[in-house]
Amino acid sequence: MHRSMASTILLIAAMLLPTMAYQGAACRKALGAEIIVTPTCDLREEYNDNIFLGSSLRKSDFITTVAPGLGISRNTEGLKASLLGALSWYTYANNDDLGSLDYSYQGQAAYQLSPRDNIGLSGVYTETSRPDSINPATGLAYSSGMRAYSLSANAGRILDEVSSVTANYSYQSQEYDISPQSDSISHNVGLGYSRDLSYLLPMLKGTVSASYFRAIYSTSASDYYSFSIGASRNINEKIAWSLSAGGNYTYSNFLTSGQPLQPSTSGSSDNWGWIGSAGLIYTGEKVHGSFSISRNVVAASGQVGVTENTGVSLAVGRNETNRFSWQLSAAYNENRLSNNQSYYLGSDDWVTSLGGGAQYKLSDYFDLAVQDSYYNDHNRISGTQIYQNRVVLTLSYHDRFRIIGTNTLTNEVLHGTR
Secondary structure, three states: OHHHHHHHHHHHHHHHHHHHHHHHHHHHOOOOOEEEEEEEEEEEEEEEOOOOOOOOOOOOEEEEEEEEEEEEEEEOOOEEEEEEEEEEEEEEOOOHHHOEEEEEEEEEEEEEOOOOEEEEEEEEEEEEOOOOEEOOOOOOEEOOOEEEEEEEEEEEEEOOOOEEEEEEEEEEEEEEOOOHHHOEEEEEEEEEEEEEOOOOOOOEEEEEEEEEEEEEOOOEEEEEEEEEEEEEEEOOOOEEEEEEEEEEEEEEEEEEOOOOOOOOEEEEEEEEEEEEEEEEEEEOOOEEEEEEEEEEEEEOOOOOOEEEEEEEEEEEEEEOOOOEEEEEEEEEEEEEEOHHHOOOOOEEEEEEEEEEEEEEEOOOOEEEEEEEEEEEEEEOOOOEEEEEEEEEEEEEEEOOEEEEOOOOHHHHHHOOOO
């Protein structure tokens, strides 16, 4: 595990450090370039009434978390590169054996090759060990430690004054401690075309996209193809909307359990479906909010096979003063996997989550926040339900140091350019 983690970190660093070093050497000639160092640290105290996300046996505890982080970014006219590392040290008041140290590392770089062409690279490594981890994309929980590696690349080109194209590829690997049958590897390729349609309606933009991904598990593999057409528009400075719709095709091959005392056999299935999304965003001087609804096929964390995900989310917040703000959120997800597409029984989970919180800015460097969240997962196949309530109090420290040219950090602070 540690060798895999080290190799991932070294790979990300190998991609980004040479470009950052080269640009850093050129900094003496381009004083407008900058290096930004961003240290952070969160101290969290949490009450959790279901630390194992159990459906029948619920166990509560207080959890203390110390989460320091450090980010370094290098920005020039053509290059934007960053490295970020974060740790999370957990301690449980009544369950000492659950205490752990989690890691998260990520790096990314974007380079403007020409006024029309750009490329980007990114890499992420995440290790989580909490037994109540939840995938924010699907709402599904996985009661197991997990390590995830991902690498991605993208490129874009402006064709003319009104149109552009993009291409992207990503690779992801997920490994679970107590459910190795859920381990997966996925490849994702996407192509997109966008065009300004202001001649039809002011600020209107149209898009066409196609994608393919392959998800591989120990007992199954799925190939997914999709095509969609969309549009988006900024109605004014405060309101924007987006719409998309299309179709998809999924082909799966898998092992079947067979009869008792008989070996497993292979099976396959295919399925046609539809995908789509709609979103509305409001950004006012004090009030901000968003609403979205989507339907897609995803490789679900902690599950064996891809699932059809339908999600609805709503969020609203308000900045009462320059220091005090609050926010409310709600989300609903349906995740379905037919039992004829997997060795296992499939899945049919209805997930609801609610949240609310407030934040107060103590100073330029410290924030104090409180958040209350509710989670409910209803599995309609087994008939079980999972409930969880969490209250989290967080004290955050954050700072930002800007280094220009060959000046040292100390000189920057003393001269007031931080």
